Amino acid sequence: MARVGLGYDVHRLVPGRKLVLGGEVIPYEKGLLGHSDADVLVHAACDALLGAAGMGDIGEHFPDTDPAYRGIYSIELLTRVYRRVRSMGLMLVNMDATIFAEAPKLSPYKSQMARHMAQSMAVDQGQINIKATTTEGLGAIGRGEGIAAMCIVFLQ
Template sequence: MNFRVGFGFDVHQLVDGHPFFLGGVKLEADKGAFGHSDADVLLHALCDALLGAANLRDIGVHFKNTDDRWKGISSLILLEETMKLLTEKGYKVGNVDCTVCLEAPKVNPHIPAMQKAIAAKLGIDEDAVSIKATTNEKLGFIGREEGVTASAVALIYK
């Protein structure tokens, strides 16, 4: 079997009154991530991890922020398109491990819904989707609630 591992990272600015999508789930929040698509930082990091593992470059190559096709689009669709690219190269996903870093809102209550949404798009069991959340202990732009980051690791195989 051919195993590969990829790493992804993403960051988005938080903006007052903007919707906040995380892991394919809309969260109730005073601020939301801003970007060309729905700015789902967790799914963007995950797409990058998957693409990197398959040596398919990164999310910006496939879903340019200058292309109106992707404007405002759900990042679940970007994840679906990423999986099509992996499938074309003969890969399947083994498991993924993701971490999101932000001060608010609390993420833990939403993790089961995120796992379900992601597992469905990846074609794997929810148990193979790990999502963790942490704060930045009030330090830096994350601590000031100006932004959110996410990182992800993905194992793929043929």
């Protein structure tokens, strides 16, 4: 049986936090605000995987009210989510993701992000495609107030 899932996440940029995307620490003056490391790319991937498997969303599995997840490296959440997906007899065929950010420039980090995510799920890096784009200065993301990510997965 083939299944498709879509995930989306957005977090506010704030000073004093590391910017983590796809498990990669990106040098930047701000980081994303959240209960965990606020990795929007990984959170969108988790939601896409959970959605494709019919297992709800990331907040149901790892609530931000649970102190156990405070500051957690989101790549660990991706590992746990993919284990749950695999336990249902499903496996990743491919993942396609887009990061929406006015800054910093993310092109130099896309392959490292894909590598971290692939390793966390024990899949081939070629199954993961990551793109980055701006919003041409429009909206909160365009003003540099936050970063968003969208991800679609195909499971079989």
